[in-house]
Amino acid sequence: MLLSIAAMSLPDRWRDPLAKGLRQTVLAPFLWLQQQTGLLAASLSSYDGVVAQRDSAALAATFVPELRAENTRLRGLLGLGARLGSGYVPAEVLHEALPTNPLTLIVSAGRRQGVKPLAAVVSPEGLVGIVSTVDAQTSVVVTWAHPEFRASAMAADGSVYGIVAPHGTEGPKVWLLELRGIPYRQSVALGTSILTSGLGGVFPRGIPLGSVVDSAAAEEGWERTYLVRPAVHPSAVSHVMILTGGRSGTAGDLRAVFERGEQGP
Amino acid sequence: MRWSDRYRFVPIVGGLVLLQFSLRARLGDDRVAPDFLLLALLIYTIRAQPGRSAGAGFLVGLLRDALTPASFGAGALAHTLVGYLSAWGKAVFFAENVIVNGCLFFAGTWFRNLIVALASGRLKGGQLGWELLVWSPLQSLTTAVAGVIVLLLFGRYLAIRLSDV
Numbered sequence: 001m002l003l004s005i006a007a008m009s010l011p012d013r014w015r016d017p018l019a020k021g022l023r024q025t026v027l028a029p030f031l032w033l034q035q036q037t038g039l040l041a042a043s044l045s046s047y048d049g050v051v052a053q054r055d056s057a058a059l060a061a062t063f064v065p066e067l068r069a070e071n072t073r074l075r076g077l078l079g080l081g082a083r084l085g086s087g088y089v090p091a092e093v094l095h096e097a098l099p100t101n102p103l104t105l106i107v108s109a110g111r112r113q114g115v116k117p118l119a120a121v122v123s124p125e126g127l128v129g130i131v132s133t134v135d136a137q138t139s140v141v142v143t144w145a146h147p148e149f150r151a152s153a154m155a156a157d158g159s160v161y162g163i164v165a166p167h168g169t170e171g172p173k174v175w176l177l178e179l180r181g182i183p184y185r186q187s188v189a190l191g192t193s194i195l196t197s198g199l200g201g202v203f204p205r206g207i208p209l210g211s212v213v214d215s216a217a218a219e220e221g222w223e224r225t226y227l228v229r230p231a232v233h234p235s236a237v238s239h240v241m242i243l244t245g246g247r248s249g250t251a252g253d254l255r256a257v258f259e260r261g262e263q264g265p
Numbered sequence: 266m267r268w269s270d271r272y273r274f275v276p277i278v279g280g281l282v283l284l285q286f287s288l289r290a291r292l293g294d295d296r297v298a299p300d301f302l303l304l305a306l307l308i309y310t311i312r313a314q315p316g317r318s319a320g321a322g323f324l325v326g327l328l329r330d331a332l333t334p335a336s337f338g339a340g341a342l343a344h345t346l347v348g349y350l351s352a353w354g355k356a357v358f359f360a361e362n363v364i365v366n367g368c369l370f371f372a373g374t375w376f377r378n379l380i381v382a383l384a385s386g387r388l389k390g391g392q393l394g395w396e397l398l399v400w401s402p403l404q405s406l407t408t409a410v411a412g413v414i415v416l417l418l419f420g421r422y423l424a425i426r427l428s429d430v
Binding site: 003005007019020022027033034037 | 338
C-alpha cells in the first residue's frame with residue numbers, strides 16, 4: 001500500500017522512465033502479442049473487403065475483353081454494312097442460357113424487317129447460318145453447328161468444290177466443319193480459306209466459312225474430307241446481318257466484301 | 266499441500282494474461298470487455314494469503330500503470346487493495362461457492378475501478394458517475410461471468426471446492 005502511494009507521488013521525471021522501462025521489458029512481449037493480435041484481427045476483418053474488391057475487379061476485368069470484342073464486332077458490322085451497301089437487315093442475337101443455344105439462334109429481326117426464310121446470316125467474320133423460321137419481329141437461325149446444316153463450298157481460289165457440314169456432335173472436334181466430297185485426286189492445302197460457292201442459290205458466293213485445319217482421319221471411297229475451322233462461332237456472335245438480296249455492285253459475289261473486311265479498314 | 270498443487274494456478278493465470286493481451290481487444294467496447302488480468306489476480310487471491318495477494322496486486326497494478334501513465338500509481342494502489350481485501354475476505358467470510366466467487370469478481374472489479382477513478386483524480390462529475398454507475402458495473406458483470414466460466418471449467422484443477430454449487 002505504501003509502495004502504491006509512493007508510486008502515485010513519484011515526480012514525472014522518475015515516473016515516466018519507470019513506466020517506460022516496464023513497457024520495454026516486462027510488458028514488451030505482452031504488448032507485442034497485443035499488437036500481433038490486432039494486426040491479425042485487422043487482417044481478418046479487411047480480408048473480406050479485399051476479397052470483395054478483388055472479385056469486383058476481376059468481374060469487371062472479365063467484361064473488358066468482352067466489351068472490346070463486341071466493340072470490334074460492331075465496328076466490323078458497320079464496315080461490312082457499308083461495303084454491302086444495301087440488301088441486309090441488321091439484327092441482334094438473343095442468346096439463351098441453354099446448351100443447345102449454338103445450334104439455333106433467335107435474332108431480333110423478322111418479317112417486318114424484310115427477313116425471309118433461307119436468308120443467309122453473316123457476321124463480319126463469315127457465315128453464321130441460315131434463317132429457318134421467320135416471325136413478325138424475330139427469326140430463327142440454324143447455325144452451321146446444327147446437324148442438318150449444309151452449304152455448297154469452294155476453296156478461295158475456286159479450284160475445289162465440296163459440301164460443308166458440321167463435323168459431328170461428339171468428341172473434341174465437335175465445333176469443326178467438314179468439307180466433304182472433294183475428289184480424291186484433288187487436295188486442299190492446310191489453311192486454305194473455304195467460302196460459299198453460290199451453287200444451289202441459297203447462299204451468295206464468297207461468304208467465308210472457315211479455313212482448312214486438317215484432313216479427316218477416315219477417307220471414304222474416292223473422295224477426301226477435310227476439317228474446317230469455322231470463321232465464326234455462333235456463341236460468340238452478338239450481332240449479325242441477314243442478307244435479304246437486292247444488293248447492287250457485286251453480282252452476287254461477296255468475296256470482295258469479306259476480303260476487304262479481313263484486310264481491315 | 267504438494268509443491269505441484271501450490272503452483273497449479275500458474276497455467277490458468279498465464280492463460281488469462283494471454284487472453285488479456287490477445288482476445289480482450291476483440292470483445293467489443295473496452296469499457297465493458299472483461300478484465301482478464303484482474304480476474305487472474307482475483308483467482309490467485311482465492312487461495313493465497315492476504316500479504317502475498319497484496320504483493321501480487323501491487324505488481325499487477327504497477328504493470329498496468331505502465332500502460333496508463335496518466336494514472337500512474339492509482340492502479341497499483343487499487344490492485345493492492347483489491348488483492349488484499351479479496352484474500353482476507355475469502356479467508357474470513359466467503360464460502361467456496363461459484364456464485365459467491367462470481368460476486369467477489371464483480372465487487373473486486375467495481376472496487377478496483379472506484380479506487381482508480383478516485384485516486385487518479387482524472388474523473389470528475391458526470392464522467393465519474395457514468396464510470397461508476399454504468400461502465401464499471403458492466404465491466405464487473407462481464408468479468409464476473411468470465412470468472413465463473415473459468416471456475417466451472419478449471420475449479421477442480423485449481424483445487425477450489427465447489428460442492429456448494
